[in-house]
Amino acid sequence: MKDQDKNLPKTVDDKETSLVKADYQKNKLIKKGIHLMADEKLEDAVLVFEQVLRIDPGNVDALLKLGYSKFHLDDYAGALRVYDQILDIDVANSEAWNLKSLVHYQQKNYAKALDCVEKSIESDPTFGMAWYNKACYLSMLNEVPASLEALRRSIEIDVKNAKRAVKDRDFINVRIEEGFRRIVEVVVLESIRQGYHTVGAIVWTTFISKAEVEDSLHKLLEKGLIVKNEKRQGLNKIDTYDIEPELANKVGVEKKSLLGVTKKLPSSIQSLKDISESIQTTKIALEEENVENILKSLDAFIDTNKMGGMMIDQFLEDHREIRLLKVRLEDKGIEYLKENKEKINSLFENLEITVTKKIRN
Structure with a gap:
């Protein structure tokens, strides 16, 4: 009877079981490869991702990780072949274009790197790291104004890129520019806001x-954004810097105790109510599908002269999502709104719940 069973055709159930087993094995191998990458066992990771691709030759996730592993093994030709394979499957894969640009950058071929990263941005205009890399490549090509503009866009999408930029040697060509010095000022101001009040502490953290x-402290003092005080330390006096009090009330500041414990000063109930009212305004504009009014309402959550400071201090993840939403709406307009309306509504509903809880508390 067993011999006869072998000759019977496979049923639909048999095929589904085989597919489930293949998927399970594939996912298990991908996880194994990721763990090997984390342990810096890149040669082993390459072998594992190649196993995945024998099961599923078009698995883009495995291909991206394979290319990344080869890149860090200095196998640049191998990495380029893998990224080209991804682009044969999906020519608009922004991550593959960005990673391909890094290979050319490593080979000091900045023009080719720039061409690739621009394709990455074309595919996803909200890809902050691609904008940042574009700024680096333009700096290396000595295209200073364009580099600063790309860097500005990357910081709008992810403010952490400001701190990254001030340490990045790729911007050596633009450091003397006024636009770059303003980025340094932003990083210094944020360091003071986080509770680092002396020159030494700011240097150490940034x-x-x-x-x-x-130089940045001098400029910030001139602009009235910070105030200078003196603190006695033994027989010596040292200069300390604080956010200007009125600005501090808007953006929130952090104080550090002697034990290094951080305590946030409470934000005003009125500011929370302002955010709540802006959420209602935004929801009405969403319901009307009025992109112009939505963009205006989103500015209130982003602008530090309005509620941006409170949002960064209390609702950082939501602030980042709203910033990304504004960029996407500016780029794609009503088409993006219609496709993502439910998701956008959910973002503001969840924010409203959180704000209401804080007001009650």
Whole structure:
């Protein structure tokens, strides 16, 4: 009877079981490869991802990780072949274009790197790291104004790129520009807001040179954004810097105790109510599908002269999502709104729940 069973055709159930087993094995191997990458066992990771591709030759996730592993093994030709394979499957894969640009960058072929990263941005205009890389490549090509503009876009999408930029040697060609110095000022101001009040502490937390920190502090004092005080330390007096009190009330500041414990000063109930009212305004504009009004309402959550400071301090993830939403709406307009309306509504409903809880508390 067993011999006869072998000759019977496979049923639909048999095929589904085989597919489930293949998927299970594939996912198990991908996880194994990721763990090997984390342990910096890149040669082993390459072998594992190649196993995945024998099961599923078009698995883009495995191909991306295979290319990344080859890149860090200095197998640039191999990495390029893998990224080209991804682009044969999906020519608009922004991550593959960005990673391909990094290979050309490593080979000091900045023009080719720029061409690839621009294709990445064309595919996804909200890809902050691609904008950042574009800024680096333009700096290396000595295209200073364009580099600063790309860097500005990357910081709008992800503010952490400001701190990354001030430590990045790729921007050596643009450091003397006024636009770049303003980015340094932003990083110094944020460091003070987080509770680092002396030149030494700011240098330590930002990795900016002492001369640049002192220059930024001078500019911030001139602009009235910070105030200077003196603190006695033994027989000596040292200068300390704080956010200007009115600005501090808007953006929120952090204080550090002697034990290094961080305590946030409470934000006002009125500011929370302002956010709640802006959420209602935004929801009405969403319901009307009025892109112009939506963009205006989103500005209130982003602009530090309005509620941006409170959003960064209390609702950082939501602030980042709203910033990305604004960029996407500016790029794609009503088409993006119609496709993502439910998701956008959910973002503001969840924010409203959180704000209401804080007001009650």
